[in-house]
Amino acid sequence: QKEVEQNSGPLSVPEGAIASLNCTYSDRGSQSFFWYRQYSGKSPELIMSIYSNGDKEDGRFTAQLNKASQYVSLLIRDSQPSDSATYLCAVRKTGGFKTIFGAGTRLFVKA
Amino acid sequence: DGGITQSPKYLFRKEGQNVTLSCEQNLNHDAMYWYRQDPGQGLRLIYYSQIVNDFQKGDIAEGYSVSREKKESFPLTVTSAQKNPTAFYLCASNPWQGANTGELFFGEGSRLTVL
Numbered sequence: 001q002k003e004v005e006q007n008s009g010p011l012s013v014p015e016g017a018i019a020s021l022n023c024t025y026s027d028r029g030s031q032s033f034f035w036y037r038q039y040s041g042k043s044p045e046l047i048m049s050i051y052s053n054g055d056k057e058d059g060r061f062t063a064q065l066n067k068a069s070q071y072v073s074l075l076i077r078d079s080q081p082s083d084s085a086t087y088l089c090a091v092r093k094t095g096g097f098k099t100i101f102g103a104g105t106r107l108f109v110k111a
Numbered sequence: 112d113g114g115i116t117q118s119p120k121y122l123f124r125k126e127g128q129n130v131t132l133s134c135e136q137n138l139n140h141d142a143m144y145w146y147r148q149d150p151g152q153g154l155r156l157i158y159y160s161q162i163v164n165d166f167q168k169g170d171i172a173e174g175y176s177v178s179r180e181k182k183e184s185f186p187l188t189v190t191s192a193q194k195n196p197t198a199f200y201l202c203a204s205n206p207w208q209g210a211n212t213g214e215l216f217f218g219e220g221s222r223l224t225v226l
Contacts (some may be wrong), residue, residue, distance in 0.1 A: 046215065101154040
């Protein structure tokens with residue numbers, strides 16, 4: 001079992017729709033959770049971080065964390081073609097220095 | 112502007128050659144990291160360093176070496192012992208001290224191709 005698992009996609013949504021990206025992790029000791037966006041050929045860029053159960057909203061992005069189910073999700077509302085990218089889920093343990101990344105989900109937003 | 116600078120952006124290497132990738136940051140971050148990314152895959156940790164003159168192996172350290180002589184610099188050497196070095200290499204940093212949230216700031220990456 002991979003430490004951080006994501007559906008590789010591609011996930012295709014029409015412009016203006018809600019895109020839902022999901023991630024599961026295996027280590028219950030994980031405490032910090034991140035979503036990075038990576039455009040083709042570019043480096044990852046942090047878009048959301050979440051540390052406690054529940055929802056965290058930032059503009060069109062909402063991160064959701066359920067530690068009991070070991071599940072993290074990212075919702076993108078009013079999806080735009082510029083949101084087309086690979087979204088990487090990342091997890092870090094408490095007091096640790098290693099951040100483990102999932103393989104990423106490719107998102108296509110159709111105009 | 113503060114940030115992380117990686118060089119070179121593109122690098123071609125012949126088999127059997129060692130190459131060194133540069134990573135410099137002016138964010139005053141304590142922790143620095145090297146990741147490798149292969150097509151369609153996530154990032155895999157090669158080495159990381161929490162403080163000057165100290166570093167630890169990540170998950171795929173074989174065939175790589177690093178040094179941390181200055182806080183700002185964390186160069187990665189890809190040695191001839193690395194059997195499949197063609198990849199996209201990413202350097203990252205994190206404040207670490209104080210509230211270590213674990214958020215990583217990345218450089219633009221170095222793409223290494225072995226001919």
